[in-house]
Amino acid sequence: MGVKAFLKEYWRLIMIVSFVGFALVALFIPGGIIADESIADDDAQVDETLTNLEYGLGLDGGSRVAAPPVGIMADNLEIEPGDEHEVESVVLEYDYDEADLEAADTRVRYDEDNDRFTAEIFSEDVSHAEFADALQEAGLEVTEGDIEDGVTQQTRDEIIETIDLRINEGGLDGGQVYQEATIGGQYYIVTEVPGMDPDELRDLLTERGDVRIVAYHPDDDGNQTNTTVLQNEEIADPGSASYDDQQGQHYVPISVDDTEGEDGTSPAHEYQSSMSELGFTGEGMGQCTIHDREAGQFDFDPDDPQWCLLTVVDDDVVDAHSMSQDLGGSMESGEWVNSPSFRMIVPTQQDAYQLSVNLNSGALTAPLDFSQEQTYSLQPALADQFKVYSLIIGAFSILTVAGMIFLRYRNPKVAVPMILTASAEVVILLGFAALIRMPLDLSHVAGFIAVVGTGVDDLVIIADEVMDDGEVNSRRVFESRFRKAFWIIGAAAATTIIALSPLAVLSLGDLRGFAIITILGVLIGVLVTRPAYGDILQRLLTDK
Template sequence: MKEDSVLKKLSRDWRVVLMVALVIFSVIAIGPHFDENGQFATNLQYGLDLQEGSWLQMEFQAEVVTVQTGQPLQEIAANLSEQLDAEVLPVGPDQIEVRMPMTEAELRPLFEQAGAEVVAVNQGVSKETAESVKRVLDEKVNSLGTKDARVNVLTGLNGITRYVRVELAGVDMETANEIVGKQGKFEIRVETTGDQTQHVLFGDSITSVSTPEKDPHYGKWGVSFTIDEAGAKAFQEAAISSNAVNDPQNHELIMYLDNETVYSAPLTVELANSLKANPVRSLTATTGTGDEGLEKAMNLEIHLRAGSLPVDVKVVGSGSVSAALGDYFKILSFLAAVLALIVVGVVIYYRYREPSIVLPMVMTTLAEILILLGIARFIQQLDLASIAGIIAVMGTGIDQLVVITDEVLHEGRVPSPSVYLKRLGRALGIIMVAASTTIIAMLPLALMDLSTLRGFAIITILGVFVGVLITRPAYGKIIMAILSK
């Protein structure tokens, strides 16, 4: 009867009910099952350490030049772009990005001729260009259906990004190189009559693509791009033959990437009138206003580049993990976690010599791990660093449960309910302070894109939140119900 009264008491406590509900949800999210080959599988996402996959680390072949000059940077960049036959863009109040590999000795005389004094030359690209590269690579791996892919850029304290790293779990090295180096088929067509369209040009006619810009007069976002002379002539001829120059509203310009429509809009009246007389090499595709217009413009920039990167990259590092080695690491990680839980249980039993205390501690820790894995299923890949984070969370969690148990069992006696709640509140306060310091310590690692310990930091922070908000208060109520028996 006493056992029944304890269970009834716990079933009425919302903290315990919440923990049990989250454990059930986590088990469903993890989804343990046997696949078609009869092998045990889950819905958890694994990193390169725990399954077959490859990684590539690439170096940007570009330079960011810090200058000192009284002339407009846009003018200097335009002159250098023409002289070097490469994209040269101002990327800051005193910085110019040269999108080709050059030494400082080669750049200094060129900038001096342009009327600018070189202050510093750093290999890499601006943060904005790096984010553009990241978007292109993200779009590329997502469009190919590649799962568990990571694209990270490493930006230094000076704001210049030199490296980008692509991790593709479940992909061999040959396929990884093909994905990163593959360029999509981009085509522009114009409507003629009905649903018929006429070819205008392919992506190889596009010579440059600008970053999204907002029209200062109308507030609309758009992407400007230029085409070569042959493409401009073909564009003019197609616009005239399709009658788009006279009736632009009924003859839209349609852009395709790998035969899928990525943009469609009629010619502007100004552009239509210009095309009647001369070819036009500079064009702007307008995408709309607000955040939606900006997002469309950013995606269109990627499509106009046909999946190619705005800056050349060079592979400076690569590696792969075989399927057999990944499975071996999975088994070792699982055994390490189970062994840690067993050792913790033995140590706790040696301390208290009371199964009614040890069992709730171990079960609460197990519940915490399940909830943590259920959350990680949606936001974090599991690699060796993440597994280490789970084991660390297990250890700190047991420490905090010991703090709660020792506090409420002060002098080895079970206190009255009112005194118990005061002691429990005091123990939870101590735990909150310890948890906040852990979170602050882990934040720098969690925010570092290329840090191999990023997974460790994220799992640790998640574990702290799960413990403080869910499992510690629930354990306090569970142990109170058991001890009062």
């Protein structure tokens, strides 16, 4: 038999064996199919977990914190395209009674999905009336009744993306972030991280992550003043936390965005110009006297003019240093902008790590309101019990199904392939979960049990249909009966997928995990395991 004939004859069996093989590699080989050095190089982790599966809160312990974003917004604003920044400036500079807004606390933008302009303020200290007055000063016809609590979907999406990046940058396996809507229409940002207690997770979410470089320099009158010269969004390529053995410095290497805007300048060019205009590349080079830097206390010498570059995170100064001769010289000559990179130096390794996480994830568009938070936590010891119980229940389900199949058919040629095919379906699903790093939870375990049940139901339909009139010896008759059975299970699969699809796409908590696993199991069954089972039965029950 040639290769083409062999593939044509046994393609269904080859497909299921290939899927199982890939699943086993994804499950048990360190790094899986897509190499992951963090797993491959961590022998202790491999020995401890045995598989590449990741677990959620229900099977690994951890915390879930849900809180709504802070903010108020005005929708459907009549703003001319291009005037967004002007409106934003007026809103920012309005004289509020209690609020002292930063640039990051306001946002005016065009919503492409809904073809409208929106304005937002991310502060608890601004009232609806003040926001309406600020927009009126910008020339917009807005009343207090037009102001709503909450933030736009774009802002929520940005918050979710930022928190997700923070979790990934922090190496927190199995974490996930999503939004949930309440009955009253309020939206909560839900963050789940296994292996972390609520206080640690709250600290991760509390930090806004706004990183800036602030120039501390003499003004025209000789008084010391602060000028923001670089912001987080202007940093194009932040690196990871590093350490220089020779100079004894903890730092994060960064590159400044050199993309030119409509005015022909780039953030890198503007930063270089600011350093020159403020004196950092001239008389200010090396002129920053710092006392007790290691203790994190930056006490500048008040007797001499100071030119210090401050690294500020969420309005807290985490480091200060002077402009070096090499960097200042390259900026003065104009060469630095051709390769706009430098080091952001911090006192400790922990500071460098946190700075790297904030730079790579970006700042939270809006803070979260923890006065309305909902917290759930599970101890790892209890989660380990759930993991054991889930394994016992899964094994018991397979054994019970196997027993009932043998009692019904009393024919190993029908029952054994049925059990093996159902088990292969579970293995393929587990391999897929390991491949995409899906954090398995109790809802997913329920989905696996449902997959075993529906899968065996379909296999029973196939077996009953092809053996309806006793034993079948003709291949042609077998294929005719199998097609009839396959139409039945195909229709049932379509019904199941349609029924569960809303649960899979809506933010309904644990129901979503159950629906996703069940739908994946049904698809794998219809496309892979059911055809393979039919092929096996054909070879065992018919004369070749």
